[in-house]
Amino acid sequence: MELRDAATLFLTACILCLVFLWERKQRRPRSKLPPGPIPLPLLGNLLQLRASGMLKPLMKMRARYGPVFTLHLGPRQVVFICSCEALKEALVDQAKEFSGRGVVTSLNKLFDGYGVVMANGDRWEQLRRFCTSTLRNFGTGKRSIEERIQDEAQYLVEEIRKTKGSPFDPTLVISHAISNVICSVVFGNRFDYTDQKFLHLMGIINDTFLELSSVWTMLYETFPSIVRYIPGPHHRIFGHYKALHDFITERLRMNQQTLDPSCPRDFIDSFLIKMEEEKQNPQNEFSTRNLVETTIQLFFAGTETTSSTLRYGFLLLVKYPEIQEKVQEEVDRVIGQNHSPAMNDRGRMPYTNAVIHEIQRFANIVPLGVPHKVTCDTHFQGYLLPKGTDVFPVLGAALWDPKYFKDPESFHPGHFLDEEGHFKKNDAFLPFSSGKRVCLGKSLALMELFLILTTILQRFTLKSPKLPQEIDLTPKASGFLNAPPDYKLHAIPREGGLESTIGEPWQTVEQDGGNDEPKAARHG
Numbered sequence: 001m002e003l004r005d006a007a008t009l010f011l012t013a014c015i016l017c018l019v020f021l022w023e024r025k026q027r028r029p030r031s032k033l034p035p036g037p038i039p040l041p042l043l044g045n046l047l048q049l050r051a052s053g054m055l056k057p058l059m060k061m062r063a064r065y066g067p068v069f070t071l072h073l074g075p076r077q078v079v080f081i082c083s084c085e086a087l088k089e090a091l092v093d094q095a096k097e098f099s100g101r102g103v104v105t106s107l108n109k110l111f112d113g114y115g116v117v118m119a120n121g122d123r124w125e126q127l128r129r130f131c132t133s134t135l136r137n138f139g140t141g142k143r144s145i146e147e148r149i150q151d152e153a154q155y156l157v158e159e160i161r162k163t164k165g166s167p168f169d170p171t172l173v174i175s176h177a178i179s180n181v182i183c184s185v186v187f188g189n190r191f192d193y194t195d196q197k198f199l200h201l202m203g204i205i206n207d208t209f210l211e212l213s214s215v216w217t218m219l220y221e222t223f224p225s226i227v228r229y230i231p232g233p234h235h236r237i238f239g240h241y242k243a244l245h246d247f248i249t250e251r252l253r254m255n256q257q258t259l260d261p262s263c264p265r266d267f268i269d270s271f272l273i274k275m276e277e278e279k280q281n282p283q284n285e286f287s288t289r290n291l292v293e294t295t296i297q298l299f300f301a302g303t304e305t306t307s308s309t310l311r312y313g314f315l316l317l318v319k320y321p322e323i324q325e326k327v328q329e330e331v332d333r334v335i336g337q338n339h340s341p342a343m344n345d346r347g348r349m350p351y352t353n354a355v356i357h358e359i360q361r362f363a364n365i366v367p368l369g370v371p372h373k374v375t376c377d378t379h380f381q382g383y384l385l386p387k388g389t390d391v392f393p394v395l396g397a398a399l400w401d402p403k404y405f406k407d408p409e410s411f412h413p414g415h416f417l418d419e420e421g422h423f424k425k426n427d428a429f430l431p432f433s434s435g436k437r438v439c440l441g442k443s444l445a446l447m448e449l450f451l452i453l454t455t456i457l458q459r460f461t462l463k464s465p466k467l468p469q470e471i472d473l474t475p476k477a478s479g480f481l482n483a484p485p486d487y488k489l490h491a492i493p494r495e496g497g498l499e500s501t502i503g504e505p506w507q508t509v510e511q512d513g514g515n516d517e518p519k520a521a522r523h524g
């Protein structure tokens with residue numbers, strides 16, 4: 001036998017031994033995890049999942065194994081929670097046990113447990129408390145968050161007005177406007193719509209969101225040690241992170257040089273002051289690393305989720321012009337044309353409120369939730385999850401549950417209205433998750449969605465260059481996140497005579513002006 005054959009034989013024997021040991025480890029009854037489909041060696045349950053969207057295969061498994069089941073992502077055992085009731089039981093009734101942040105392999109490599117989104121234990125508690133109170137303080141300071149959003153909505157109107165009714169891709173302007181709101185809190189200033197450096201960062205954030213929605217990220221989650229070495233688009237996230245990191249570090253340096261401890265201008269100043277105050281406390285988590293990573297995470301979390309929701313929203317409004325018309329009718333009646341929409345208008349606008357809720361429900365931007373992990377051995381629904389078990393709170397299972405929403409695959413604002421047309425809450429409306437890790441920017445995002453959507457519809461009628469029935473609502477990518485499809489729209493100014501002076505390609509759009517809800521509005 002030649003040396004090369006012997007080496008090959010030895011290597012094969014080693015691999016077989018490893019597979020055998022791995023299999024045995026899977027079978028060892030180290031806990032009483034929920035049931036689930038039998039995993040294949042090495043691959044786990046990968047073949048049972050689908051690259052084009054995880055929710056459907058997960059719903060099939062729910063029908064077979066119940067709302068809580070275990071899947072093997074390669075060698076990782078992950079518990080999936082797939083019903084509104086089970087989600088509430090875990091995230092609210094057993095909030096402390098389920099409050100750990102689970103593994104997102106690609107993000108863990110970047111953040112290494114730093115920053116409020118990825119932190120655990122005492123670090124997370126200190127950062128979460130600080131972020132919540134600081135965001136609130138900047139919201140109630142000289143200029144409220146509401147005023148900042150109202151101002152930004154006007155800048156957005158002016159930017160959109162420049163398109164003069166020609167078709168445009170709204171992706172970057174919307175991201176820019178939404179990002180400016182969080183920038184004004186975190187950095188103390190907004191960025192102009194022509195700022196090339198900032199536009200580049202918006203492109204990066206958008207691309208990262210797409211990457212996190214892609215099949216590559218799912219593969220990376222499953223086989224990090226292999227996929228890490230395979231060239232592919234998943235590596236782009238690391239370059240993007242570096243660009244964001246450099247940007248934030250530069251801002252941090254600027255703040256340090258000009259800091260006046262008696263007068264914090266923004267989130268970064270407040271953090272720097274806290275770092276100084278806590279210097280003598282050995283347990284304190286107010287380090288430069290936590291400042292940089294938290295800022296990157298606020299910047300990212302505060303931009304792409306809300307702007308993707310709005311982008312889905314505008315697409316739905318051009319597909320269903322009769323719904324858009326009803327929102328405009330309510331805007332005109334309650335707010336009129338002479339003042340900017342304000343949050344206290346929302347209580348008198350049940351239809352608009354229902355439409356915004358339905359946009360969030362239908363768009364289902366974070367379908368699998370952000371992974372949690374249990375912080376101690378946890379008894380749950382008759383099973384025992386050992387400390388550290390990763391748990392996916394599948395928010396999409398609640399948002400698209402036919403038990404709570406009559407026709408979940410349709411865009412139907414009636415899901416949030418009672419017979420008299422009053423706004424109706426729904427327990428399964430969980431786009432921001434729930435419990436101790438509930439989205440930290442929930443109230444900011446709700447304000448942004450209401451104020452920007454109503455301001456745009458107060459000033460413009462949105463139309464598509466396509467016929468409504470040709471508009472495809474299928475997400476562009478669907479993995480951890482659901483990215484809306486690319487599209488263009490026309491924004492036709494509502495006031496003045498501009499409407500008559502521009503070309504009218506949108507006239508091909510059928511408009512019956514009726515008030516009926518759409519009959520069927522399915523993804524795809």
Ligand code: HEM
Nearest residue numbers: 117301302305306309366370431432433437439440441445
């Ligand atoms: C429509 C917009 C948004 C949606 C759908 C959304 C959704 C979510 C979800 C599902 C989570 C995970 C919660 C969990 O772990 O169970 C989360 C966490 C988070 N969100 Fe949002 N979010 C939105 C906007 C924002 C905004 C504007 C900010 C800016 C401040 C923000 C900041 C955060 C942070 C910091 C966390 C981590 C909280 C923690 O781990 O303690 N989000 N968000």
